[in-house]
Amino acid sequence: MIGSNVAKYRKEKGISQLELSLLMGYKSISVVSGAEIYYKGKHFNLEHLLKISEILEVDICKLITC
16 A cells, blocks of 8 residues: 555656655665565565655655555
8 A cells, every 4th residue: 555655646746766766865676666566575664755755745644544
């Protein structure tokens, strides 16, 4: 659910997974792409969600609710 919310708001802002990853301080898309689809149990932690909410200018509550 959280991953799909992040993907939704990321796409609304026109930001790619790579762009979001770079803005979060990562050099590859593995964190973002894996967590968006919950690949092998990967997920966003609270620090990730805080950064994402700031980058996407979305209230963090919108990322963690249905």
